[in-house]
């Protein structure tokens with residue numbers, strides 16, 4: 001990975017100090033845009049590690065990683081190169097990783113975390129998330145029909161055992177913040193009731209066609225920072241996450257019209273909307289011009305109040321990452337993963 005050219009700031013870099021941030025309840029500041037690193041089973045680890053270096057050279061300071069993406073060892077090499085250059089200090093970066101579903105057992109959590117930390121070449125993480133609230137596993141690259149024969153519904157006592165291991169990581173100074181991902185209001189209420197250390201961030205699917213207004217507001221009201229995944233509507237998501245009824249954010253007439261007015265790509269409007277609404281989008285790209293554009297969109301605040309209101313009106317409640325591969329025997333359909341009736345199915 002380490003190229004012969006020493007890491008440096010790009011000549012067309014954006015000023016990292018101009019990138020807005022959100023303040024989490026500890027007072028720490030999370031940059032409002034992060035680089036996603038899930039290659040949707042389509043992009044290689046080397047391409048993604050290169051995009052991490054590109055992003056940091058362009059002014060990104062926030063990287064969203066996960067053990068299941070299978071590329072943390074390569075991202076670690078990229079981070080080592082960046083940090084050894086002296087251009088960026090560790091404390092300038094916000095690095096997130098996530099505990100994968102097959103490591104929820106009490107004895108597995110800390111070793112899984114240590115593996116991520118070691119592969120990333122770091123001595124602490126800014127944020128460690130439980131990737132999904134279920135211990136249900138799928139192998140990389142599976143299709144939508146794949147099921148884990150041991151899959152179970154959400155079991156709160158078990159989730160809390162996993163959470164308490166994350167709390168230990170905070171106590172040990174190995175993680176600055178812990179958080180959740182793919183949660184619902186009923187599950188978060190239980191966690192907030194029982195956690196000693198409350199979640200700092202909740203990572204959730206958020207884009208103009210899936211705005212999750214109730215969950216978004218609940219999270220904000222609890223002082224939790226919402227991190228929005230698939231902010232452009234994940235046009236390259238794995239085939240298992242595509243269904244015929246899915247809508248396409250970047251083809252929405254409202255998004256396209258605003259983009260034409262601003263002379264930008266519709267993706268730019270999606271990122272600007274996310275930042276101006278108040279969440280932290282984590283767009284993925286391996287293309288330099290897209291990586292730069294996604295950071296630029298966060299700095300310029302180009303949308304008017306009327307634009308924001310118009311985009312609020314195009315929510316289609318279209319969840320893209322439905323999670324079918326995490327279903328358990330006896331579940332009705334993917335909506336059971338999301339407590340759509342306000343009740344956690346057992």
Ligand SMILES: NC(=O)c1ccc[n+]([C@@H]2O[C@H](COP(=O)([O-])OP(=O)(O)OC[C@H]3O[C@@H](n4cnc5c(N)ncnc54)[C@H](OP(=O)(O)O)[C@@H]3O)[C@@H](O)[C@H]2O)c1
Nearest residue numbers: 036037038064229230231232233234236267283284285290
């Ligand atoms: N917590 C979770 O369970 C979870 C789930 C999903 C994702 N995530 C995180 O969220 C990140 C982002 O989600 P995602 O990859 O699903 O979706 P996304 O960021 O909405 O979509 C990425 C795709 O959008 C296109 N794109 C990006 N920037 C663009 C630009 N400026 N102009 C035009 N097109 C642009 C690219 O498509 P082309 O390659 O075709 O150009 C890119 O592959 C992931 O990498 C991961 O870190 C987390």
